Amino acid sequence: MDDAFLSVRDLHVRFRTEDGTVHAVDGLSFDVPRGRTLGIVGESGSGKSATGLAVLGLHDPRTTTVTGSVRLGGQEITGAPEPVLEKLRGNTVAMVFQDSLTALSPYHTVGHQIAEPFRKHTGASRREARQRAVDMLGKVGIPHPALRVDDYPHQFSGGMRQRAMIAMALVCDPQLLIADEPTTALDVTVQAQILDLLKDLQQQTGTAIVLITHDLGVVARTADDVLVMYAGRAAERGTVRDVLRTPRHPYTWGLLGSMPRLWTPVDQPLTPVPGAPPSLLTPPPGCPFHPRCAHTERVGGDRCRTERPELPPGRGAACHLGEERTR
């Protein structure tokens, strides 16, 4: 994948906290080519958001250390000076956040918040930017956009706010969009509409998308490729088709087992992966998943406990189980 627009290599994100250093992202590598969608899935705390923020260089350097390489169209992000990052953010790469009520400013109109980055990055006039905001609101399916452009976020419904945030992210036609759980706060119907909207817009503009979610259903619906994260590391990677049909990592097996399906009886509890994710303050040695893994006996010796499994490039899983991987 030489033509990847986003290329992440050996990314580490460490938070310094009072209790010690939280190693939230631990040697992550992945690529996203133009026009494709990569779904990043994993449980809460697996480092998905930390990865997304690192791509925009948004981590606070006073408390966070980011190492490794993040390249956007060949330009290195990690360690880049703030003015360089400011020119990229909202322009080349944009982000959509989960909770649209807190992620939009309550003190400015929706139109202003959409127009603002457009003015900054294109030098457009106030009127042009306002017109652009109206156009963008229309594009993301807000009815009567010219009337709603001067509304404040609290006057929008949750679904409309999320659409407005997408409009804001896409106002400068970014080449990469990071969507961090863009639909988690929404009900199922609205969720489907928003995901379809993202797909439509991607087809028009060829934007690369990183879709962060803990819902494999969302990935199945929207993404082309998947990266399964566990405790800050990549557990498995491949196309959506491959990973969902023939998952190779025991953690993915668990995730797939816990996916609600239409034919699951409502009263039947989902089968989540038993156990809890490890502490990122003191990660376990070897494979981070081994304390919860039911298959360590099938691997020879003590390897799962002592040796860190590597994720091969391309399709693959970071697991010591050999070729006889079956559920």
Place this chain on the structure above:
Amino acid sequence: MLRFLARRLLGALVITVLISAITFFLFFALPAEPALMSCGKNCTPDAVALINKNLGLDQPVPVQYWHYMAGIVAGRDFTVGHCPAPCFGYSFSNQQPVWGTIVDRFPTTLSIALGGAAVFLVVGTGLGLLAAAFRGTWIDKLFSSLSLVGNALQIYFVGVVALAVLVSGLHWMDNPAYHPITEDPVKWFTGMLIPWLVLSIIFIANYSRMTRSLMIEQLAEDHVRTARAKGMGRRTVFFRYAFRGALAPVVTLFGIDLGSLFGGAIITEFTFSLHGLGRLAVSSVSETDLPTLMGVMLVGCTAIVVANIVVDATYALIDPRVRLA
């Protein structure tokens, strides 16, 4: 907004009328006889009766109250002559119209309070912004130590020190004095400078600490991160997003502090021997000058109620989520 103002003004009117009624009846429930106070040392029963008649004190209290309130709105005729609206009656101690004295004294107190508020709002939030922008550096640490000192200060102490150092010692400033702004704005300003500084200093520590912690809170908000994710520059993010969010609670705090602000203005008046409403109130108490005391109380209450409305309206302008109806 207009409907909000109309409603609040109506409410303010009701409150002021209530307060006036309560104070009026309280005063007349006092065992002292007002006419005696007005009459002076060599008083005869006939003189008292005459005064009672002249001032309408021979009528039942509710009727007197009605005449009093009507006098404020429409003026009032006493046997001694006409008292034009707003008529708060005549002072017992100097027989002058109360309203004239209040008009004379009120601007002093108002100047001290408004100017002091402007100084502590600007300087207090300004220092808080600086501390937040340079969080963890020596600037921040210096400010937080200074604010501990500032918190312990009292107006009369600072006032005396300011006079001794700035006026008597260094001759940097004029002795505090009130000159009407309409006559000489420059003199007004220089005369008020020390009172402003002294009044504001006790608030500055509080407001800077509050602004600092609000800013640190706001800078960690999701919407501030979104602004950064859009590529907004540090300054835009700091002022247009974070400060905007910190402003509303500052205004709320200011609304709560209005009472202490007026109280502080009165203490400041005394410290610098300025003749404002506070001094007038105290002298009218010691001379049992009921009409003047009533007038001062009503005007003071009205000022605070109006200031509250202004604060609420400002709050609504800052935070669009506040619905005014």
